[in-house]
Amino acid sequence: MSIKPTIVVSSVDMDSIEALLERMPPAQAEGYAALRAELDRADVVEPAAMPRNVVTMNSTVTFEDESNKEKLTLTLVYPANAGKPGTVSILAPVGSALLGLRKGKHIDWPTPDGKHRRLHVLAIGLPAETPGHSQR
Numbered sequence: 001m002s003i004k005p006t007i008v009v010s011s012v013d014m015d016s017i018e019a020l021l022e023r024m025p026p027a028q029a030e031g032y033a034a035l036r037a038e039l040d041r042a043d044v045v046e047p048a049a050m051p052r053n054v055v056t057m058n059s060t061v062t063f064e065d066e067s068n069k070e071k072l073t074l075t076l077v078y079p080a081n082a083g084k085p086g087t088v089s090i091l092a093p094v095g096s097a098l099l100g101l102r103k104g105k106h107i108d109w110p111t112p113d114g115k116h117r118r119l120h121v122l123a124i125g126l127p128a129e130t131p132g133h134s135q136r
Contacts, residue, residue, distance in 0.1 A: 004107055007100025009042040010050045013057045017090060017099075020078065034110070035096040042100050053103040053124060057090065060125035061098055066106070066118040074098075094119070 009017075017039060021029050055061050055076060062073040074088040076098055082089035089095050097109035097119055106120045 004041070005101065005105045007038060007042045008051060008054045008102070009039065009044055009100045010047045010056055011044050012047050013099075014039060014042065014044050016057065016078070020090075032091060032096070034093065035091065035099075038096055038099060051102070055098045055101050055121065055124055057099075060086075061121060062123040063098065064120045064122055066120055071122065 017035070021032060021036065024032075050056060057076055057078065060073060060075045062071065064071045073086065074094075075086055076095055077087045077089060079089045079091055081087060082092070088098075090099060093109060093111060094117075097107050097117075098121070101107060101119075101121045103121050103124050106118055108116050108118050110116055
């Protein structure tokens with residue numbers, strides 16, 4: 001497996017995701033160790049300083065799963081907004097993998113069945129006007 005690329009997360013997204021994880025029962029929160037590891041290695045910046053080519057919460061991302069060449073376009077959302085067509089929760093493995101990646105970057109990510117997927121970010125749409133993102 002390759003070295004994971006550097007990721008950038010806004011301070012607002014970081015605070016919101018950490019609060020989400022802290023509200024979970026401990027047994028459930030343990031299941032999100034990979035997301036916590038991603039947050040721990042992230043460079044945190046203020047929303048106004050977020051580069052436009054980075055996946056943030058509420059970004060619409062087009063990426064390719066290099067194992068099967070499938071291209072997907074999904075919006076990265078919090079669990080309350082997940083389940084709608086075209087969305088992926090930050091708590092889903094692919095959502096955790098995409099957070100903070102720059103356009104053009106790859107990441108290897110384990111799947112629940114023990115395999116690995118290599119995701120390649122092709123395009124990033126700016127998030128809708130949401131608190132903490134309006135200044136991007």
